[in-house]
Amino acid sequence: MEIFTINMGAYDVRVTRKRVKNINFRIGPHGEALMSIPLHVSHAEAERIAREHASWFERALTRSQARKGEAPVQWGTGEKLNVWGRPVTLRVLPPSETSAPCELRDDELLVRDGPSAVWRSHEVENWLQQELMAYLNDILLDRELAIGCTPTHITIRRMKTRWGSCTPSTGRIRMNTALAECPHACANTVLVHELCHLIAHDHGPRFQALMDLHCPGWRVTQRWLDDHPPRAL
Ligand SMILES: [Zn+2]
Known part of the structure; x- marks a missing residue:
């Protein structure tokens, strides 16, 4: 790319x-x-x-x-966002001062300056996607073995209304980039939720039993997710 x-x-x-x-x-x-x-x-x-x-x-x-009818976010120094549920402040650095496009250092997300706010927002978005993918890679095998199913693809993208979705017939799972802005439990819950859907397609008793078994506490996290719709960017 x-x-x-x-x-x-x-x-x-x-x-x-x-x-x-x-x-x-x-x-x-x-x-x-x-x-x-x-x-x-x-x-x-x-x-x-x-x-x-x-x-x-x-x-x-x-x-x-x-x-x-509103001014777009400028992705400039001082703007706030959450990373894994923790508030961080954006700091834009001139390209001469950093080689990484985007890097978390303590409470600051350092973003290499580019030609425009759009450019910076894409750097942040790419970085959030990489964060989420790294976390999913850490936990995926364990969850797959426990639940007994394997997705064919996991794609990460920004979605306006859903935290995750899946297509049981193809085994595809989609996860919302915004999960990297929420506490880790959210990404875990959504991953387990979608994996369980590969077995139980609706939210019926079988699905709930699978969730209770593989993700205790999922109801609390689910409520939190319902109360905090994904940021549209
Ligand atoms: Zn569902």
């Missing part, structure tokens, strides 16, 4: 080159212009395509600003 920005004058388009079939355009949660391109599309081609879609971006950006 590779990320670069194309300056369009009044705004930037953040381009992600990755394993996708088609070129996609969208407006991100911060009102940023985003484009994803397949691996074979060159930088120059991406730039040409972005310019061809300038009027689409402009219309979409205006719509998203009108919808929001």
